Amino acid sequence: MMPLRPSDRFGLLLALLALALAGLLAVHPRLSAEAGARRTAEAARLVAELGLTDLCLLPEARYTRHLSQADLFSAFQDHPGAMDHFPSGSFLAPPAGLWQAAP
Amino acid sequence: MRWLARQRAFLDFTLLSLWRRKGKNAALILAYALVVFLVASVMFAVRALRTEAANVLAGTPELIVQRMLAGRHETVPESYVATVKAIRGVSRVTPRLWGYYFNRAAGATYTVMAPAGFAHGHGEIVVGPGVARTWLSPVDGQYLFRTVAGDSAGFVPVEALPEDTELVSGDLILMSGADFRRVFGLPEGFYTDLAVSVPNERELETVTEKIQRALPDTRPIQRRELLRTYAAVFDWRGGYVIVLLSGAGLAFFIFAWDRATGLSAEERREIGVLKALGWDTADVLSMKLWEGLTISLTAFLLGLIAAYVHVFLAGAGLFAQALKGWSVLAPRLDLTPAIDPTELLSLFFLTVAPYAVITLIPAWRAATTDPDAVMRG
Structure with a gap:
């Protein structure tokens, strides 16, 4: 048997990586779809049943736990001049109005 | 067919040349893959969280x-x-x-x-x-x-x-x-x-x-304000996401800059020898293009695979820690895969193509100079 040329070996490696990626992108979402749909449906049911408003993603401060319910100046809500001292505050984009130039 | 055989020979040569500097090139691929991993992880997590938020909060x-x-x-x-x-x-x-x-x-x-x-x-x-x-x-x-x-x-x-x-x-x-x-x-x-x-x-x-x-x-x-809030939180342009992406973008820029501003003395000597042996400028550029593609494609695939495993199979541990902040309650991120092919394609063109092209600039400069001058440095 002829020894493999470097380009063959590299082609093989690339094909293996591409195959692994294709497997992950095409097969895994299908396999996990059922569990994912069940999870989403269960969470959506609880949201509708209890009238929940927010995701429990950033539980460290009141205004990050309930992002949609916090007042509009939440970074300063503890006392006037209080800066946002929780790391998750940095996840939030500034209010849309701040992006627009002042008239 | 002849063209193909020729390109294959260039690729063989390039791979052997890369192998000679395997330590340096492995480090380069690893760092490059890390940048792709970070960007792709953010991309996967952001898209999955946005989809999840929209589906789950529809009944609020x-x-x-x-x-x-x-x-x-x-x-x-x-x-x-x-x-x-x-x-x-x-x-x-x-x-x-x-x-x-x-x-x-x-x-x-x-x-x-x-x-x-x-x-x-x-x-x-x-x-x-x-x-x-x-x-x-x-x-x-x-x-x-x-x-x-x-x-x-x-x-x-x-x-x-x-x-x-x-x-x-x-x-x-x-x-x-x-x-x-x-x-x-x-x-x-x-x-x-x-x-x-x-x-x-x-x-x-x-x-x-x-x-x-x-x-x-x-x-x-x-309700639509509430959903808009979550769309804004997981927006490309806002907050933490932009910080992560800027870091990754900057790292990538440093790579590209390093490649664009010059070749090592060894690489210059190699080009000089090749030119002296009768390679023309187009041959040298072909070799360098293959080098750029080899490194960037390998790093892209490795980074993307690692990002997928991190976000959808390993619970996005990196982000869970960031989301946790100072809180005792760490949210478990069991995310359902939601992938946008357009985003993957953009990532491909934003990482693979610029790197492959940028490696050509210094090689072109060296390849158009007199071989004797190149070898003497």
Whole structure:
């Protein structure tokens, strides 16, 4: 048997990586779809049943736990001049109005 | 066919040349893959969270009415319920009782809620998955709460909310309305806010206006605002995401700059020798193009695979820590894959193509100089 040329070996490696990626992108979402749909449906049911408003993603401060319910100046809500001292505050984009130039 | 054989020979040569400097090139691929990994992880997590938020929060109340006092959230008196209910288009008004309880021993803040029609009795609670994990040492199977009066109240956890609902219920504790009022000292006839049901979506704007006219001290929050908030949080252009992406972008720029500004003495000598042996400029450029493609394609595939495994198979540990912040409750990110092929394609063109092209610039400069001058440095 002829020894493999470097380009063959590299082609093989690339094909293996591409195959692994294709497997992950095409097969895994299908396999996990059922569990994912069940999870989403269960969470959506609880949201509708209890009238929940927010995701429990950033539980460290009141205004990050309930992002949609916090007042509009939440970074300063503890006392006037209080800066946002929780790391998750940095996840939030500034209010849309701040992006627009002042008239 | 001849062209193909020729390119294959170039690739063989390039791979052997890369192999000669394997330490340096392996480090380069690893660092490059790390940049792709970071960008792709953010991309995967952001898209999955946005999709999840939109699906899960679709059933949230159409309208939440808060009362404001001196610019801050205040409790709503019962009389507001009748006022809102009288507005045409409103089918149901549910007063909500909820708040936050800080457990000093656990160092965590929990969301306590008293849903209407709580199925269990006095002294009983239902806990979310994160609460069961973090609440330290229940006494005699009871969760002890310090009430507003300063005494302790024990609650028996009779049910745990399903693990599958953790994304919305991780820190949730449910109890009866009477227990809620006892713990927090909220007087009868007052609620945290109102959940308003407006079946006809087109009437929502009018209903909102009417509520604000009838009750000027209230702040109505529409469901679409709520969904917009989450769309904004997981936006490419905002907050933490932009910080992560800027870091990755900067790292990539440094790579590209390093490649674009010059070749090592060894690489220059190699080009000089090749030119002296009869390679023309186009041959040298072909070789360098293959070199750029080899490195960037390998790094792209490795980075993307690692990102997928990180976000969808390993619970996005990197982001879970960032989301946790100073909180004791770490959210479990069990994300359902949601991938946009356009984003993958953009990532490919933004990482592979520029790198492959940028490697050509210094090679072209060296290849167009006299071989003797190149070899002498």
